Amino acid sequence: MKITDISVEVTSEPKAHAVRDAIQLLDRNGHTRVQIDTDEGVSGVSTTYFGRVESSPAVLAHLITDQLAPAIIGEDPALIRGIRQRLQTLTDYQGTAGLSSYGISAIDLALWDLLGKSLDVPVWKLLGAQRTAIPTYAMVGWLELDVAGLESVSAKAMEQGFRGVKMKVGGGPLTEDVQRIKAVRNIIGPDAPLMVDANQAFGYSEALRRGRVYEELDCRWFEEPLPAADTDAHVRLAEKLDIPIATGENRYGQAAFRDLIARGGVGVVQPDLRRAGGLTDCLEIGLMAAGFGVPYASHGGGAHIHVLAALPNTIYVESGLLPEDGRVELVDGCYPLPPGPGLSSWNG
Template identity: 35%
Template sequence: MIDSGNSNAVSYARSSGGSTAAGSGDRIEWVNISLAFLPLSTPVSDAKVLTGRQKPLSEVAIIFAEIHTRDGFEGVGFSYSKRAGGRGIYAHAVEIADNLLGEDPNDIQKIYSKLLWAGASVGRSGLAVQAISSVDIALWDMKARRAGLPLAKLLGAHRDSVRCYNTSGGFLHTPLEQVIKNIAISCESGIGGIKIKVGHPDNQQDLKRLAAVRNALGDNFPLMVDANQQWDRETAIRMGRKMESFNLIWIEEPLDAYDVEGHAALASTLDTPIATGEMLTSFREHEQLILGNASDFVQPDAPRVGGITPFMQIMDLAARHGKKLAPHFAMEIHLHLAAAYPTEPWLEHFEWLNPLFDEQLELRDGRMIISARHGLGITISEQARRWTVLQQSFGKRP
């Protein structure tokens, strides 16, 4: 009797010439890691500055990864840090980057694990994974480019655009009159929601600003607030109750980022949804947040958690537990990831990173549109090159 299954396997092997995936795969031949500092036109302050815990933010450190392969494919990714840590992320990325050479760029999970173990002595969160982020994102960018697809389509998009809200116009350093003007400009540009900063040491100032913004927007326009971790549990309860009447989409980071129990208590007590997660720097930290029912909206940040690979793990866990998604910052990356989430997410709009790239994202009718460009659809600009202060290459550029 002929084993038809085995016969088919032999036949298939012969038709493929006996080659294997390992033997036919592409190979990484050149990697470039660079550090640039993006200046902000005006230093910005949130509640962490007003409470004396941080200085105003005047620049953003950007860590780029550019990867080229033997077969002529390329990918671009980036990570970032605010106030401190940029040089540390860059230094660690440079230390582990040569581990990429000779690897098949399609084996992203394998490469991620290899880079994680290369720097295992400094842990599996924080700076250690933020140094991997730009590389991991570049590999996903390359994979989508190779497939001739926008990254969202490669991942399996549920939508071709994502609801988008603006944050940059509502910082606490901005006078209220200017906040109102910024809101008008954002709405005219087609934004779908507005978020303002709260957490002022004088709680009445928060309520005054919030009332003025709600009045300017009308009763039903999507509005969020962000306390940047500056309330204690008692203040968060009191302020949360006072803010119930403003019909908010969420209250963001009312407590310390690692206070899972406190956030869970708020989420179960208040009618207004709770959002948090942007400061967490690994899948495991987000797992504690999600399994602890600590928020209604999860807010992972791909550059902070280690890249797209762990971000997708977070998305999967969040979806299985019925959480809503609102990624933090880096809309150039998060547009594609949010588009692949099963339930309707929110995307955060910051125009700060616009000078870094030749291409710009399109905002229309309250939503950010996914372009037809392949991969992330971004190219590093000449301005970003001029802001570069450090870079190191590995391997031979094809």
């Protein structure tokens, strides 16, 4: 089988309901959809999401169409790691992180989808799954919500069967965080996991000060307490706090995870499919973390569920509230694995 064509489609529109975290307003739905066609009639697709900058989907499409695609036309699509290596070498001069990584990831995901569809099996079967369902929590506690809104959405998440919830912190003073965390805890009960996410908002001292309070409030992990690239600060913070430090969604490539994991700077590793390098890199980062006894919780859901099915150290898939159309129901606080071929997911 050979790759014959790579086509890209772009959408970008305002979100019906904009959400806010400690550092940004996410007010757009942008997507870059990649389709890889072959001489045997089988195709693979991937969709890359952008939440903020209007032009990003089109810029990514340009990079894929003009730079990455010509380098792999005619290649055997099953050589996924070989293609990744070729694209990393191609983009090395401009930097394989940032948008290059989004492009390589989009192709990687479409290739896995294609491989699964060519064999008519879900990718989690190709990877040798360890489990048939993935524990999940709902990321619902956005900062634009007032306390009543937080309570309502947390109650809805528990009604839908999620194990627990995650909420944003760091949008205001610590007293405000405390009030909001206590309100959510009151709704979800004493035993449900409650995670907090600061989206890189703090410096070291403030992260330490707030982390001690989140710990006292029985939060399950403290996500992105610090600027993502500052490995030293993560290591120092992890030494001082008992609450696990969760991070990874804003790190690019395996080297960015290696030192962080090896030095004990992360207690829950959270790669993002788009930034870390696609399914292949997330899988390899997850296995590296497993070697150090560090649990893995995805940033986002969708196709990531196939990685989570295969890793030995999986603890959670991240999710929003379930879609209203009933296409998926949780069982014992878990997402079942999607049955369709390729990188099928419950997102649509």
